[in-house]
Structures are given as C-alpha cells and as structure tokens.
Amino acid sequence: MTALKENIVPVPGQIETRLWLQLLSLHGELFASLSAMLNSEFGLSLAKFDVLAQLDRYRDGLALGQLSQNLKVTGGNVSGLVQRLLADGLISREMSSEDRRSFIVRLTPKGEALFRKAADVHKKHLGKRFENVSARELDGALSVLKSLSSKLHTETKKQSRKR
Amino acid sequence: MTALKENIVPVPGQIETRLWLQLLSLHGELFASLSAMLNSEFGLSLAKFDVLAQLDRYRDGLALGQLSQNLKVTGGNVSGLVQRLLADGLISREMSSEDRRSFIVRLTPKGEALFRKAADVHKKHLGKRFENVSARELDGALSVLKSLSSKLHTETKKQSRKR
DNA sequence: TTGACTTACTTCACATGTAAACGTATGCTA
DNA sequence: TAGCATACGTTTACATGTGAAGTAAGTCAA
Numbered sequence: 001m002t003a004l005k006e007n008i009v010p011v012p013g014q015i016e017t018r019l020w021l022q023l024l025s026l027h028g029e030l031f032a033s034l035s036a037m038l039n040s041e042f043g044l045s046l047a048k049f050d051v052l053a054q055l056d057r058y059r060d061g062l063a064l065g066q067l068s069q070n071l072k073v074t075g076g077n078v079s080g081l082v083q084r085l086l087a088d089g090l091i092s093r094e095m096s097s098e099d100r101r102s103f104i105v106r107l108t109p110k111g112e113a114l115f116r117k118a119a120d121v122h123k124k125h126l127g128k129r130f131e132n133v134s135a136r137e138l139d140g141a142l143s144v145l146k147s148l149s150s151k152l153h154t155e156t157k158k159q160s161r162k163r
Numbered sequence: 164m165t166a167l168k169e170n171i172v173p174v175p176g177q178i179e180t181r182l183w184l185q186l187l188s189l190h191g192e193l194f195a196s197l198s199a200m201l202n203s204e205f206g207l208s209l210a211k212f213d214v215l216a217q218l219d220r221y222r223d224g225l226a227l228g229q230l231s232q233n234l235k236v237t238g239g240n241v242s243g244l245v246q247r248l249l250a251d252g253l254i255s256r257e258m259s260s261e262d263r264r265s266f267i268v269r270l271t272p273k274g275e276a277l278f279r280k281a282a283d284v285h286k287k288h289l290g291k292r293f294e295n296v297s298a299r300e301l302d303g304a305l306s307v308l309k310s311l312s313s314k315l316h317t318e319t320k321k322q323s324r325k326r
Numbered sequence: 327t328t329g330a331c332t333t334a335c336t337t338c339a340c341a342t343g344t345a346a347a348c349g350t351a352t353g354c355t356a
Numbered sequence: 357t358a359g360c361a362t363a364c365g366t367t368t369a370c371a372t373g374t375g376a377a378g379t380a381a382g383t384c385a386a
Contacts, residue, residue, distance in 0.1 A: 013286035015301045016293045020193060022308040027190045028235060029315060030183060035344095047372060065334060072191065077373055079336055084371080101334040101381050123176030130179045132314040138178045141307050145185040148304055151295040152192060198374095210342060228364060240343055242366055247341080264351045264364040 030129065037125050042118045048090075049122070051081055052107065052115040055091060061104040063096065090114060193292065200288050205281045211253075212285070214244055215270065215278040218254060224267040226259065253277060 031046065038044045044052075054062060054070050062070070068078045082105055085091045090111030096102035107115065130138060194209065201207045207215075217225060217233050225233070231241045245268055248254045253274030259265035270278065293301060 013288075013290035015298065015305065016289035017286050019293070019301060019305045019308065020197075020289055022305060022312065023186070023190055023193070026308055026312050026315075027186055029312070030186070034183075045371070063334080068335095073372090074374060075335065076337075076375080080372075099334080099382075103335075123174075123180050125176075126179035126183055127176035129316050130182070130311075130314075131316050133311060135178065137307075137310065138182060141311055142178065142182045142185060144300075144304050144307050145182065145189055147300065148293075148296060149185065149189050149192070151293075152189075153292050153294050208341070226364080231365095236342090237344055238365065239345080239367075243342075262352075262364080266365075 030126075033129065034122065034125060038118060038122065041121060042114060043088075044114070044118055047081060048085060048088075049115075049118060051078075051085060052090065052111060053119065055105065055107045056112065056115050056119070059106075061094075061106040063102045063104055065102070067105070085111070193289075196292065197285065197288060201281060201285065204284060205277060206251075207277070207281055210244060211248060211251075212278075212281060214241075214248060215253065215274060216282065218268065218270045219275065219278050219282070222269075224257075224269040226262075226265045226267055228265070230268070248274070 035046050038046060038049055050071055051067065054067060058066075064075065064078050064082060067082075068075045071078070082091065082093065085105075086093060088111075090108060091105050092108050093103050093105045096104050133141075198209050201209060201212055213234055214230065217230060221229075227238065227241050227245060230245075231238045234241070245254065245256065248268075249256060251274075253271060254268050255271050256266050256268045259267050296304075
C-alpha cells in the first residue's frame with residue numbers, strides 16, 4: 001500500500017534535486033563550450049565577455065559599483081577584472097566628475113569592435129549547439145525557465161532594502 | 164513584408180541566447196543559495212560536497228583520476244580538493260594495491276556522517292526553494308532540460324569540416 | 327564645523343578552476 | 357627485454373570568485 005503510493009507521493013526534494021542536477025549538467029556543458037570558443041577565437045573569458053556586454057549596453061560608462069551590481073559579483077572581483085581589461089586595452093577608465101571616489105569605465109573602440117565580433121559568434125555558437133531543437137521547444141524551454149525563476153521561493157534570511 | 168516575418172523567422176541565435184541567459188540566472192541563484200547554506204550549516208563548499216557525494220556513491224573508494232572524470236574537473240583541481248578534505252578529516256587516502264601510481268580515497272566515518280546530514284538538508288533546501296512550483300511543473304521542467312541536454316549538437320572540435 | 331556613519335574602491339588571504347610541465351609507474355611493441 | 361608512449365598524480369602560474377579589512381571621500385546630525 002505505501003509502496004504503491006510512492007508514485008503519487010514522491011520523497012520531498014527528490015524531483016527538485018534531479019532538476020538541479022540536470023540544470024547543473026546543461027549549464028556546465030554550455031559554459032565550457034562557450035568559454036572554450038571565446039577563449040580560442042577572441043582571447044576572452046566569459047567573465048570578461050560579460051563585462052564588455054554590460055559596457056556595450058551602457059554606452060555612457062558605468063561605475064565599478066554599478067558593474068558589480070549588474071554582474072552580481074563582488075567589488076573585489078570587478079577590481080581585478082577591470083585591471084586586466086585595461087591591460088588588454090579593451091576598456092578605458094576615468095575619474096567621475098561628481099564623486100572623486102568613483103571611476104567610470106567605458107569600452108574603447110578596440111573593445112567595442114572585439115565585443116561586436118565576439119557577441120555575434122557567441123550567438124551563432126548557441127544557435128549551433130541548439131540546432132537540433134525546434135523553435136517551439138526552445139520557446140517552451142524559455143517559458144519554463146522563466147516560470148521557475150519567477151516562482152523561486154524567496155529566501156527569508158535577513159530582510160534588507162531592495163535597490 | 165520582411166518586418167512582419169520577424170515573428171515567424173527570428174534572428175538566428177536570438178532565442179537560444181535568451182534561453183542561455185535565463186539558464187545562467189537560475190543556475191546562479193540556486194548555486195549561490197546552496198553554497199551559502201552548505202557553508203554556514205556544514206562548513207562545506209559545493210565543490211567539497213560534490214566530492215563527498217561521489218565517495219558516498221562509490222563506497223569502495225575512487226582513484227583521483229576517476230574522481231576527476233566523474234566530477235568533470237581537471238586532475239590538478241582534484242589534487243587540491245583532496246588535500247583540503249584530508250585536512251578536514253572527511254576522507255582517507257591509501258595507495259592502490261594494483262597500481263603504485265594510484266591513490267584510492269574514501270569517506271571517513273566523520274565524512275560519511277557529515278555528508279548524510281548535508282545531503283538531507285541540501286535536498287530539503289531545494290524543496291523549499293521550489294515549494295511554489297507544482298509537482299507537474301517540476302516534472303515538466305525536468306523533461307525539458309533532459310530533452311535539451313540530449314539534443315545538444317555535439318561539438319566537432321578538431322575534426323576537419325570535410326567528412 | 328565636527329564627529330560619526332556610509333559609500334566606493336583596493337588589497338589581502340583564500341578556495342576553486344584551468345592548462346602545462348614534471349616525475350614516476352605501466353604497458354606495448356619491436 | 358629495451359625503449360617509447362601513455363597514464364597517474366603533483367606542482368606551478370594564472371584567472372576568477374568570495375569575504376574581510378583598509379583608505380579615501382561623501383553625507384548628515386548636532
């Protein structure tokens with residue numbers, strides 16, 4: 001009797017764990033393949049690509065703190081990334097005119113040109129990896145992931161202000 | 164005419180990119196929350212948890228190379244992880260009787276006890292994060308991710324284009 | 327104005343990951 | 357069986373990530 005019910009009342013957390021493992025696997029596969037491609041074709045890491053993408057979107061430049069928020073990484077991490085991108089000549093940095101603690105970083109022409117090419121190949125690469133998946137299924141998968149994200153139970157750790 | 168068709172023939176790679184970004188976002192959120200939980204409750208990183216999970220599954224122990232393969236990380240990484248887990252007293256290490264180049268690592272009783280508790284909380288944590296998602300939707304999402312993984316176009320890296 | 331926070335960024339110590347160069351042990355082949 | 361290629365693990369150099377501590381600059385109450 002209880003044995004039969006296992007089809008109906010699964011172990012709590014069981015399906016969620018499988019879902020997480022499957023998500024990990026898909027993420028790892030795509031992450032590795034995008035990393036390898038960006039690195040071999042453009043000498044870019046995914047982390048650097050993400051910074052360039054932010055700066056491409058915010059053409060007036062961003063302060064390091066904003067970059068840190070948008071990328072959801074710590075300030076210390078952004079500090080290092082920015083230093084390496086400066087050394088690569090892909091971004092420029094100037095003091096903020098309003099706040100002397102603040103720096104504004106922007107794409108250089110070289111950075112912009114590289115990002116345009118890299119973003120194009122990035123997109124085509126994903127298109128290639130998913131070429132066996134129908135447009136309908138892709139749309140469905142996108143909806144499913146959006147739905148999951150929106151329904152994620154908020155962690156009620158420490159209450160803090162939003163934005 | 165071409166403008167109207169954009170609903171039917173989207174930019175190649177566009178949907179795939181959105182799907183990737185959504186996947187990244189969900190992965191990042193869950194990864195961060197699992198990491199924080201494991202670290203604060205058990206002093207474990209997700210990387211260490213993954214090693215313990217492998218050793219829990221293979222009770223006869225694993226060689227470092229097998230660990231590296233199963234976890235899909237490099238040997239150098241496993242070397243360091245194993246050293247830290249040894250220092251934590253969570254695993255033990257002995258020479259292989261068959262191959263003197265090889266080491267076999269196993270869970271210690273302490274490691275096993277910690278992993279059992281951590282795995283249980285890990286599962287419950289995921290159950291909690293997904294508590295607003297119906298069992299039907301969870302099943303559906305799992306199917307979708309499995310399908311995507313199985314249909315991922317295999318990379319034909321070093322292979323020449325002419326077959 | 328002063329003193330106390332707060333904010334912006336850097337730096338440090340460390341964990342985790344990669345790739346490449348080693349040293350040693352195995353195993354195959356000629 | 358001698359020698360070479362391969363496999364196993366370690367080490368090194370580096371990138372990327374965190375959290376905490378430190379410095380300088382901005383803000384606000386009294």
